[in-house]
Amino acid sequence: MKDLSCDEVMERVPALVIGDLTPLEQQEISLHTAICAECAQEIDACCVLSETLDSLAESESIQARAVAALPGLRDRLLAALPGRAAYDRLDSPVGPLWVVVSERGLCRVAFGGTEEETVEWAGRVGMEPVRDPGAVRPYAEELDEYFAGRRRAFDLPVDLSAVSAFARRVLEATARIPFGRLASYRDIARAIGKPGATRAVGNALGDNPVPIIVPCHRIVRSNGAIGGYTGGLDIKWRLLTLEGASLPVGGQ
Amino acid sequence: MIETVTFEELVDRHQGEIYAYLLRMVRDDGEAQDLCQDVFLRAYRAFGDLEGAPNFRAWLYRIATNLALNAIRHRRSGERVTGALASVGVTSVDDDHAETLGHRELLGRVEEAIGTLPLKQRVAFTQRRFLGLSYAEIAAATGSTEEGARANVYQAVRKLRTQFSAELNEVGI
Numbered sequence: 001m002k003d004l005s006c007d008e009v010m011e012r013v014p015a016l017v018i019g020d021l022t023p024l025e026q027q028e029i030s031l032h033t034a035i036c037a038e039c040a041q042e043i044d045a046c047c048v049l050s051e052t053l054d055s056l057a058e059s060e061s062i063q064a065r066a067v068a069a070l071p072g073l074r075d076r077l078l079a080a081l082p083g084r085a086a087y088d089r090l091d092s093p094v095g096p097l098w099v100v101v102s103e104r105g106l107c108r109v110a111f112g113g114t115e116e117e118t119v120e121w122a123g124r125v126g127m128e129p130v131r132d133p134g135a136v137r138p139y140a141e142e143l144d145e146y147f148a149g150r151r152r153a154f155d156l157p158v159d160l161s162a163v164s165a166f167a168r169r170v171l172e173a174t175a176r177i178p179f180g181r182l183a184s185y186r187d188i189a190r191a192i193g194k195p196g197a198t199r200a201v202g203n204a205l206g207d208n209p210v211p212i213i214v215p216c217h218r219i220v221r222s223n224g225a226i227g228g229y230t231g232g233l234d235i236k237w238r239l240l241t242l243e244g245a246s247l248p249v250g251g252q
Numbered sequence: 253m254i255e256t257v258t259f260e261e262l263v264d265r266h267q268g269e270i271y272a273y274l275l276r277m278v279r280d281d282g283e284a285q286d287l288c289q290d291v292f293l294r295a296y297r298a299f300g301d302l303e304g305a306p307n308f309r310a311w312l313y314r315i316a317t318n319l320a321l322n323a324i325r326h327r328r329s330g331e332r333v334t335g336a337l338a339s340v341g342v343t344s345v346d347d348d349h350a351e352t353l354g355h356r357e358l359l360g361r362v363e364e365a366i367g368t369l370p371l372k373q374r375v376a377f378t379q380r381r382f383l384g385l386s387y388a389e390i391a392a393a394t395g396s397t398e399e400g401a402r403a404n405v406y407q408a409v410r411k412l413r414t415q416f417s418a419e420l421n422e423v424g425i
Contacts, residue, residue, distance in 0.1 A: 013413065014406035018381055045420035049413060052355075052362050057382045065281060066272040073285055074267060077292050078260065128297060 004032045009039045016043070017050045085127035086135030087118050093147050094235045097212075099136050102127065105157030106139050108209045111231035125162040143212065149242065152179035154213045163209060170204040177218045180243040184222035206230060212239065259299050262308055263292055269383065270316050276378055277320040279367070287323060291316045313385065313393035317375055324371065358419055365415050369408050372396075376404035 001024065004012075009032050015021050016029065033040035085107070087100040098118045100108035108121060115131075122129035138156055145151035158175075160168045173191040177183045189201045205216040211230055217239040221227045226247075229236035240247055270291055274284040294315050366374060375394055379385040380401075385393065390401040413420070 014409035017409045017413070018405055041421065045417075046413065048420045049362075049409075049416065052358055053381055055359055056363055056366075062272050062275055065275060066268055069271060069281065069285060070268055073271060073288055074263060076285075077263060077267070077289050080289060080293060081296055 001031065002028055004028050006032075006036060006039055009033070009036075010042070013042070013046050017046050017053070019050070083127045085122040085129045086132035087122070087129055088131060088133040088136040088140070089115070090136070090140050090143065092143060094231065094238055097143070099139055099143075100129075101132075101135050101139060102159045102161075104159035104161065106210055106213060107159040107162060109211055109213060111211070111235060146212070147242070158210055158213060160209070163204075163207070166200065167204040167207060170201050171208060171210075171214045171216075174205065174208075174216055174219060175214045177215055179215075180245045182218050182220050182240075182245055185219060185227070186222045188219065202228075215239075218243075218245070259296055262295070262299075262312075266309060266312050267292065270312055273313065273316055273378070273383055274320055276382060277316075277375075278323055283323060287316070287319050290319055294319075307389065307392060310385075310389040310392035313379065313389065314395065317379075317393050321371055321375070358416070361419075362412065362416065365412055366408075369411060373404045373408040373411070376401050377408035380405045 009029055012021060012025065012029060016026070021029075029043060033043050083102050083104075085100050085102060087098060087108075090097045090099055095112055098108070098110040098113055098115070099106070100118060100122065107125075107127075108118070110118065110121075119129045142151060142154050142156055146154070160171060163171065169192045170188055173188050174183075176191075185198045185201045185205070186195070188205075189195050189198045192201075194200070205219055206228065208214055208216045208230065211217065217229060217236045219227060226233060226236060237247070267288065271284060271288045274287045274291070275281065278284050278287065291312065295312060366377065369377065372394070376390050376396075379390045379393065380387070387398040387401045387405075390396075390405075391398045394401060396404075
């Protein structure tokens with residue numbers, strides 16, 4: 001135990017009020033205040049301040065308001081969280097693919113391009129991009145099996161929440177075209193009950209966010225011409241060849 | 253996904269104290285709720301990039317501190333929150349601590365004085381005295397050093413002591 005001077009006692013005042021002093025350090029102050037009336041008065045005043053702060057710290061009002069607000073706050077927060085876009089780059093026989101998976105399923109497959117484009121796309125549709133090979137792996141495995149000729153249909157869920165209701169119907173109808181078979185834009189327009197909307201169907205397919213899995217490569221012109229393809233006609237030919245489709249004779 | 257579950261745990265574990273902290277800082281339920289949501293949205297965005305085993309609590313306090321300080325700084329002068337002040341703490345302290353009207357008044361005035369401390373001091377003081385953060389946690393939350401955090405807390409105490417010199421001596425006798 002140490003004999004403190006008045007200055008040393010005053011130096012310890014803030015630590016005393018905050019509660020930072022060890023029992024020994026507090027005892028040293030008591031030892032001094034027993035013989036120094038001036039410091040004793042100052043320490044008394046500081047104890048009042050400390051008690052006042054205790055009262056404020058224990059404020060039931062703050063606790064009660066926090067407890068009352070919490071359940072609503074939690075629901076509001078979790079509802080406001082943007083969806084997570086787990087993405088990764090895959091190598092495939094048709095070149096690199098950038099694949100994005102949400103909590104609900106596969107939401108994008110892009111031929112080539114850059115990581116920045118994938119990140120930008122996620123931002124545009126209000127999702128938080130995170131490079132996460134683990135989340136993408138199950139889709140990578142199905143794609144590998146498809147390219148190896150061991151898979152004819154994809155089983156994992158697809159998330160089309162980022163596309164319009166019309167485009168979704170087009171893509172759903174397209175997804176029903178079997179492996180190795182072909183259909184025309186007009187077939188799809190009829191299938192969704194909009195026989196006059198061939199051009200709109202073409203546009204929706206041009207914006208297909210999940211090519212290969214939603215097989216827009218199986219759509220050709222009604223005159224037999226191969227039509228267009230987002231990934232380029234070379235990839236369309238290779239996919240149709242892989243599936244052993246009877247290729248349209250009219251060529252391009 | 254694993255990260256999402258962990259983030260929800262983070263919310264469940266810390267949302268209460270972060271909200272209480274924001275309430276102490278901005279003293280308005282609605283504003284504190286908006287800020288609390290912003291804190292966790294920001295945390296969510298950065299969550300995937302965190303590496304190793306960060307101190308989530310200090311990290312959340314850091315985000316909360318930045319947002320609370322921004323909110324306080326951007327509050328237009330003259331638009332001070334009144335009314336909310338009277339309801340924070342002062343009206344519901346237990347009888348041992350508020351035997352006299354004098355003490356009740358003192359509580360309200362001390363609380364108001366904390367609200368007018370320089371922001372660095374107010375943040376460090378609130379985190380240390382009311383929320384029980386260590387100096388290391390305060391340093392991490394405010395982007396300062398432990399010594400700096402301690403100096404801010406002690407400076408705040410000295411200011412309060414000086415400001416209430418007469419009243420504290422009176423009640424103390």
